[in-house]
Amino acid sequence: MLAIKSDTFNQSLLDYLQRSMTPFHATANLVEELKQAGFIGLEEGEAWQLEAGGRYYLVRSDASVIAFVLPKKASLAETGLRMVGAHTDSPCLKVKPQPERVKQGYFQLGVEVYGGALLNPWFDRDLSLAGRVSYIDAKGELNHCLVDFQDPIAVVPSLAIHLDREANKERTVNPQLHLPLVLAIAPENSEPKLRELLLEQVRLQDSDAERVLDFDLCCYDTNPPAMIGLQRQFIASARLDNLLSCFVGLQAMLGALEQGDDDQGMLLVCNDHEEVGSVSDSGADGPMLEQLLERLVPEIEPRQRMLANSVMISADNAHGIHPNYSDKHDANHGPLLNAGPVIKINANQRYATNSKTSALFRQLAELEQVPVQAFTVRTDMACGSTIGPLTAARIGVPTLDIGVPTFGMHSIRELAGSEDAYNLFRVLQRFYQG
Incomplete structure (x- = not known):
């Protein structure tokens, strides 16, 4: 049964990747699915009339989108927001x-x-x-x-x-x-x-x-995404980094809503410009998310309570250990494809993970019986970064960085495991359920 579900999930992922050639198209396709799920579009230049239990989204610069769900009964100050972040752009x-x-x-x-x-x-x-x-x-x-x-x-x-x-x-x-x-x-x-x-x-x-x-x-x-390998164990596509995470994040939110969870604040943010530093009006180092949160809870004290009760998961692909270049990895931190999502850790805060946020993700994965891996870069190599540290610094929310292991990151055609996206979906859906 699980294999059938993952096959269906992967086919939908391939379809999304095929239709999302640019950040603009990726965002438009996310918006279309949000509309089908009953989300209402908001214009930043207009007054908002938000209702308890409402589902909303807003788009900035045509390439960044935030979708959120308000709790039906409790206040956001009480529930906080379960947030997932990803990015729509690719090299x-x-x-x-x-x-x-x-x-x-x-x-x-x-x-x-x-x-x-x-x-x-x-x-x-x-x-x-x-x-x-x-x-x-x-x-x-x-x-x-x-x-x-x-x-x-x-x-x-x-x-x-x-x-x-x-x-x-x-x-x-x-x-x-x-x-x-x-x-x-x-x-x-x-x-x-x-x-x-x-x-x-x-x-x-x-x-x-x-x-x-x-x-x-x-x-x-124009070569389309595909399931490849002797036993179709791999997904080959352009823009896996990071449209895979955008797709998984949205499906996890929609899945949590289908489970009947209506009293937990949820939010998905997919920013543009991560690959060039995130410094823009719609990037993670810009004010888009911060300004939205200020509009959701205008008063300072309740907003600070909301943020204190919130958690952010930054979802961005991780480097799988390459069998032909295994010396590029720390021997104890070489994530394998199809062996579970990866918690990304860096002592110098290139990733936002700490032991508390990491433990939360491990607990959620255990509840879903999903294996978890860890990645830290070799000590003698420079470490990349994500929207995680930028978002954590701007809004002050406990954050962790995770992702699915990938080969050929930033190539015109990348490779991921056929089980990993669905396993990440399961953990993120559990996370959204509060």
């Missing part, structure tokens, strides 16, 4: 503002590297473009919409080994010189315009669109 190639160029007869687009991407895997992939476009319509009004070319329209070709005999030893990538996309053989005496191509995409949704003013476009691999 990628983003199209520059004036990207067009024709070189050696080929139409190309210049790109920037967003976040700490592994660059070599981007070569020789069937790439497409998706993102947000701002345009003027026939009435002269400014509008915005999401676009997705869907088809593989671009590629970054590798240099043949005959022209770089040392390629398998020390090939380095100069992102300015080596990453411009190849889209077509350029027409003679004509340079294609990206805005014209975008206008065609926009007009599929709004026939009155007249002129594209600006855009925010990401490249993505």
Whole structure:
């Protein structure tokens, strides 16, 4: 029975990953599911009339979303909030503002590297473009919409080994010189315009669109997510870091609500810009969550009580021990795929976990009979970070960092275990139940 449930869960995860090519699309897909579950959208510029037991969400900058559930009977000061945090962005190639160029007869687009991407895997992939476009319509009004070319329209070709005999030893990538996309053989005496191509995409949704003013476009691999391996024990996909956690967090909240839990405050926050430091109006080091909490409980003393009774779980993928590079791990802290979610610990607060928050997660996992692993980076290596420490510092809530073990993090195609997402869902659903 458990295998059937996890298979169904994983298929829904694959579908979400396939439809979420950019942070904008990832957020829009989360919002669509929230609406189907009865959540009401809030506008930050309007007055709110919130009701006990209500389900609400708000979106900022089209790429960050907070969903929350108010308790039916008790006050938030009494129940606190059970919070899960994740992020909607992933390392990628983003199209520059004036990207067009024709070189050696080929139409190309210049790109920037967003976040700490592994660059070599981007070569020789069937790439497409998706993102947000701002345009003027026939009435002269400014509008915005999401676009997705869907088809593989671009590629970054590798240099043949005959022209770089040392390629398998020390090939380095100069992102300015080596990453411009190849889209077509350029027409003679004509340079294609990206805005014209975008206008065609926009007009599929709004026939009155007249002129594209600006855009925010990401490249993505058109190869779909898949269950792979001899026994289908792995999930292979782009953007597992960290759309897997966004999906799992939402399903856990919805699952807790289906269990009939109506007197525990719950919150899910999925921020943009984690991969570039989280410093933005909608990032975890910005004011979005803090401002929401102030609106939920405007008076200082009850709000402080709410925060004191709250807990935050920052869910972001962990490094699984790679069988070909096991020396990159501490020997006692090498998480295995399909061996349970990972508690992430760092003495220098790159992760927010402490012994109390870690113990809570272990207790919840025991109740669900889910195994738990621990990760700490080698003492002679630098440690990455998450939204966990940033959120904990901004709102003062006990926090821990967890995630599912992953290979190839920040590659164009990452790998996770087929059991881990569902096991994390079970623990987070229990957490939301209070």
